[in-house]
Amino acid sequence: MTCWNPKMEMMPKHELDKLQLKHLKALVHRLYDYSPFYHERMEAAGVHPDHIWSLDDVIKLPFMVKRDLREIDPERLLMVSNRELVRYHASSGTTGRPTIVGYTQSDVNNWTESVARGITSAGIGPDDVIQVAYTYGLFTGGLGLHYGAERIGATVVPASTGNSERQLDLIKRLNVTVIAATPSYLMHLGELSEKVGMSIKKDTRLRVGILGAEPWSDGMRDRMYDWLGVKGINIYGTSELSGPLWCECSEQAGMHVWGDLTLAEIVDPDTGERLGPGEKGELVITMLQKEAVPIVRYRTGDITTLEVETCACGRTHPRLGRITGRVDDMLIIRGINVFPSQVEYVLMSNPELGNEFQIVVDRRGALDDILVRVELRPESFIDNVAKLEGLKDRIANRLRNTLMISAEVELVEPGTLPRFEGKAKRVIDKRKL
Amino acid sequence: MVEREKYHIKQLSIFSENRPGRLMDIAGSMKQAKVNILGFTIAEGSGYGVVRMLVDKPEKAHEMLTKEGHVVKFTDVLAVKMEDKPGGLYDLTLMLRDAGINIEYAYGYRNSPAAVLIMRVEDLDRAIDAILDSGRELFDVSHFK
Numbered sequence: 001m002t003c004w005n006p007k008m009e010m011m012p013k014h015e016l017d018k019l020q021l022k023h024l025k026a027l028v029h030r031l032y033d034y035s036p037f038y039h040e041r042m043e044a045a046g047v048h049p050d051h052i053w054s055l056d057d058v059i060k061l062p063f064m065v066k067r068d069l070r071e072i073d074p075e076r077l078l079m080v081s082n083r084e085l086v087r088y089h090a091s092s093g094t095t096g097r098p099t100i101v102g103y104t105q106s107d108v109n110n111w112t113e114s115v116a117r118g119i120t121s122a123g124i125g126p127d128d129v130i131q132v133a134y135t136y137g138l139f140t141g142g143l144g145l146h147y148g149a150e151r152i153g154a155t156v157v158p159a160s161t162g163n164s165e166r167q168l169d170l171i172k173r174l175n176v177t178v179i180a181a182t183p184s185y186l187m188h189l190g191e192l193s194e195k196v197g198m199s200i201k202k203d204t205r206l207r208v209g210i211l212g213a214e215p216w217s218d219g220m221r222d223r224m225y226d227w228l229g230v231k232g233i234n235i236y237g238t239s240e241l242s243g244p245l246w247c248e249c250s251e252q253a254g255m256h257v258w259g260d261l262t263l264a265e266i267v268d269p270d271t272g273e274r275l276g277p278g279e280k281g282e283l284v285i286t287m288l289q290k291e292a293v294p295i296v297r298y299r300t301g302d303i304t305t306l307e308v309e310t311c312a313c314g315r316t317h318p319r320l321g322r323i324t325g326r327v328d329d330m331l332i333i334r335g336i337n338v339f340p341s342q343v344e345y346v347l348m349s350n351p352e353l354g355n356e357f358q359i360v361v362d363r364r365g366a367l368d369d370i371l372v373r374v375e376l377r378p379e380s381f382i383d384n385v386a387k388l389e390g391l392k393d394r395i396a397n398r399l400r401n402t403l404m405i406s407a408e409v410e411l412v413e414p415g416t417l418p419r420f421e422g423k424a425k426r427v428i429d430k431r432k433l
Numbered sequence: 434m435v436e437r438e439k440y441h442i443k444q445l446s447i448f449s450e451n452r453p454g455r456l457m458d459i460a461g462s463m464k465q466a467k468v469n470i471l472g473f474t475i476a477e478g479s480g481y482g483v484v485r486m487l488v489d490k491p492e493k494a495h496e497m498l499t500k501e502g503h504v505v506k507f508t509d510v511l512a513v514k515m516e517d518k519p520g521g522l523y524d525l526t527l528m529l530r531d532a533g534i535n536i537e538y539a540y541g542y543r544n545s546p547a548a549v550l551i552m553r554v555e556d557l558d559r560a561i562d563a564i565l566d567s568g569r570e571l572f573d574v575s576h577f578k
Contacts, residue, residue, distance in 0.1 A: 376504065378504045381445035381448045381504045383506060383553075384537070385478045385483055387480055388478050388483075389479065411478075411480065412450055412481075413448060413503070415448065416450065
């Protein structure tokens with residue numbers, strides 16, 4: 001079994017804890033001195049860097065949430081100058097605007113190192129040909145896997161998303177052994193391969209899938225192994241933290257969270273109290289060595305568990321379980337985060353539409369479908385089908401530009417969608433995940 | 434100077450979701466209001482349709498439909514007389530083309546010994562003049578009571 005960084009990955013626990021504490025202390029001092037935003041937060045919570053003496057003292061530090069990254073002025077949020085920044089990435093915001101994260105070269109290197117360790121632990125190496133079918137661009141999926149795969153010396157096929165027939169052709173022609181994609185996309189390729197008379201199991205060298213960006217089950221894992229001959233390896237990360245960061249080793253018993261780079265906690269989503277190993281709660285992350293943007297006790301909104309026992313593979317770093325849900329109403333459609341508030345933002349900026357809408361999510365076949373049903377305002381009814389279709393298309397375009405996925409739009413008669421007295425339940429999710 | 438107003442026929446246009454029972458609801462409203470439907474067509478969009486109707490009591494129909502929660506508005510259309518024999522439509526459309534009148538939508542029915550073409554055009558008054566100048570007949574509102 002190969003380790004990318006054996007000294008670090010197999011470090012005895014007590015040594016790893018000491019290293020983490022060293023990084024944590026350095027981080028807290030750095031933030032206090034260089035981040036006006038987090039300095040204020042600490043002052044407000046009555047916490048000073050000198051109060052952090054042990055790893056458990058991390059609970060003294062105030063939480064960070066997604067809103068912080070959106071609302072804080074970059075001047076106050078970024079801890080480095082533009083000259084030190086080498087990258088920006090974006091992630092789905094809860095309104096019309098995406099959340100932006102900045103990276104220094106060191107941030108990019110650490111991100112790459114994290115991915116390199118992860119995919120190596122899954123048994124991938126320089127002899128592999130990796131097709132990266134995550135979106136390249138502002139989203140972190142494509143470039144994250146790309147850099148990690150390149151770092152370990154594998155051959156990268158930067159396919160990005162879409163053009164599925166061509167993806168299959170490349171997999172066959174280039175002797176691709178690993179695919180990095182959402183699990184639903186892999187299943188979709190499986191379905192397509194049968195339509196074009198190809199067997200992924202028999203006609204290709206595809207053996208491993210680095211699958212993430214959306215929740216998936218062990219049942220699906222078994223199915224893709226039996227049907228496609230592909231070993232499904234779970235990977236997790238969010239743009240705010242860096243991007244895709246942690247994946248399962250070949251034991252497939254949880255995703256190793258590298259302790260020198262990250263301190264992970266599980267908290268009760270309602271009280272914020274720390275929970276123990278194996279207990280289900282909200283994942284809270286502190287990125288110990290990030291330079292550009294502070295990420296301290298960041299509430300990811302994802303529900304999962306953390307195991308701290310040494311893995312059967314010998315690695316001592318804690319393991320993240322499968323994500324089993326969200327704290328908020330965020331949806332994941334084809335690997336993309338979608339907030340109902342984004343849909344609301346787009347719809348409300350169209351004067352022709354009423355106030356009521358509904359989001360229907362379904363999965364017929366392998367891929368997710370999203371339908372947005374919205375009421376037409378009576379005053380905006382035009383006796384012209386071409387113009388009504390034009391209105392529908394305009395809304396669909398605006399949704400696609402904001403959500404980064406295609407949504408179908410349905411104009412409905414006013415008064416037909418349900419009204420709510422308390423909290424509106426606008427999402428109907430018909431998928432059985 | 435021709436009085437054109439009387440040739441503006443009030444057609445009802447109703448935005449309707451494409452699901453079973455919707456048409457029945459509209460027809461039910463007409464029955465309840467004791468309104469007689471004289472002409473009728475549906476233009477389909479994706480997932481919805483626009484129901485267009487000519488009725489004998491347009492104001493009453495509009496009132497009832499609105500009360501029942503439908504999205505309805507009036508659209509002015511023209512009713513042109515055609516000859517009820519082969520070539521009737523051709524003669525009319527030839528004239529319209531020569532006069533440069535563009536039809537947005539139309540539907541027709543036969544009412545022996547005549548045939549009627551209901552037309553929606555962009556410039557109603559220009560079309561009225563062209564049609565009357567060509568010697569053709571337009572039905573006025575009194576015809577639809």
